[in-house]
Amino acid sequence: MTTPVLNTGSTRLIGLVAQREISTRLRSKSFLISTGILLALVLGGIIFGSITAATPENPRVAVTDASLVASIGDQIEEVPVDSVADAEQLVRDGDVEAAVVPDDSTPIGLRIIADSSEPGGLIMLLSQSPPVELLNPDAIPGGLAYLVAFGFAIVFFAAAMNFGPTIAQSVVEEKQTRVIEILLAAVPTRVLFTGKVVGTSVLAFGQIALIAATAIVGLTVTGQDALLVGLGSAVIWFVVFFVIGFVMLASLFAATGAMVSRQEDIGATTTPVMMLVMVPYFAVIFFNDNPLVVAIMSYVPFSAPVAMPLRLFLGTAEWWEPLLSLGILVVTTIGLIAVGVRIYENSLLKLGARVSWKEALTR
Known part of the structure; x- marks a missing residue:
């Protein structure tokens, strides 16, 4: 044939x-x-994939001491303040999503101030994560x-x-x-x-x-x-x-x-x-x-x-x-x-x- x-x-x-x-x-x-x-x-x-995958803007966070957020500084927008009272006022006014202030009474030496709900994203950023070792980093x-x-x-x-x-x-x-x-x-x-x-x-x-x-x-x-x-x-x-x-x-x-x-x-x-x-x-x-x-x-x-x-x-x-x-x-x-x-x-x-x-x- x-x-x-x-x-x-x-x-x-x-x-x-x-x-x-x-x-x-x-x-x-x-x-x-x-x-x-x-x-x-x-x-x-x-277009839908682009919208859903778009990276949200970094949250605005009031800080009295930049060293408190040194580990996540590139993932938030820092708003420096002179005192805890100033930080609280910015949170009440809605100018920032939350504030990170020093607190010696806590194990990690800092405290988060928020308005009406816990800022879950900020809490996760500040959480300590163990190092990860990838055995096959080039795998798809x-x-x-x-x-x-x-x-x-x-x-x-x-x-x-x-x-x-x-x-x-x-x-x-x-x-x-x-x-x-x-x-x-x-x-x-x-x-x-x-x-x-x-x-x-x-x-x-x-x-x-x-x-x-x-x-x-x-x-x-x-x-x-x-x-x-x-x-x-x-x-x-x-x-x-x-x-x-x-x-x-x-x-x-x-x-x-x-x-x-x-x-x-x-x-x-x-x-x-x-x-x-x-x-x-x-x-x-x-x-x-x-x-x-x-x-x-x-x-x-x-x-x-x-x-x-x-x-x-x-x-x-x-x-x-x-x-x-x-x-x-x-x-x-x-x-x-x-x-x-x-x-x-x-x-x-x-x-x-x-x-x-x-x-x-x-x-």
Whole structure:
């Protein structure tokens, strides 16, 4: 089972079919609205995160002796006063949140003066904490690892679930309206299949690039760009895996869409492909802290686009592992494209009842 070798004429026709797919989607209000909503959600999430993570202003604290708060001087705004009475007056007037004054009767030699409630934050700052020794200071925190895993997974999942069913619906619509017969009179089946996959993939890559650009600008403007620097090469590898992995899924969606002639039946053939997207998505989310599971998933073609970049971010993958994983993904993609072409060719002109898998795979 081999994929066709394309000549110059075929390449031109593929470009025309891809252009038709792109222009049709760009004229769709639902596509433009959904893209706008996605961008708004991304930007809104970044702004919300910036607001919730914003560091509050240091509390204003009246002090009669700066040495009393020497250990936390950079975490409060000191308001020097000459006496305890002056400190109390500032607290009553609401000019300061609290006051720290000397008191020899207490074990620590100081006392906090507040108005109507205890200043819990100031008390915690003044509390004595034991020194902490980190055995693995360079390890990625669990919360950050989960965030990166979720980010990679949601991008791949959203692209597959947004554009995959769309290409299947496009194929079914052409069968329902009999437009496919006109198209096949001018364009070979394999060229039509390839053009649809290419056009849908270009749209998906463009939308993801737009979302990524929005996220980068938003994170930079709000001062949250430290994570971008930390991701480093993991993002580059994710892009490479994403491109190949999406083409693989788009081919399957196009093929399974050709197996039915009505939009109501499309779920029967595309559900297995959706499961191939959903299972790895949830698995990476739930098992991102399990090195063995993530390592295995980094070699499974349908989960590798998320699992391998995650391992690279965590520093748990050897230099050769992404190359091996990518090779497996490329070989699998080529094989599934060939399978998709056969299903597409065997099913496209069969109208009426749903084409069985046996009929679709055999000539």
